[in-house]
Amino acid sequence: MNKGELITRVSDMLSISNSEAERAVSGTLEAMEGALAKGDKVTLTDFGTFEVKQRAGRTGRNPQTGEAVEIAPKRVVTFRPGKGLRAAVNEK
DSSP states (O other): OOHHHHHHHHHHHHTOOHHHHHHHHHHHHHHHHHHHHTTOOEEETTTEEEEEEEEOOEEEEOTTTOOEEEEOOEEEEEEEEOHHHHHHHHHO
């Protein structure tokens, strides 16, 4: 499912226009993005938790040349599914 399909599904489920559903979905995603950018955790009960973690720098290898390459540390977003999502996925 992509963002357009999600908007259509929300529109159908709530009996609202596609433009209203698009504003709701976009607003939700922007709010989540802003919270994660600040380093906050985003928890959606029974769905899961999005969290920003620090990945340490390391030495990697260029697969074409075998040359050692330094990989800088960076922040990454992780997702841990909630109990309800795990149960829904395992039912199918």
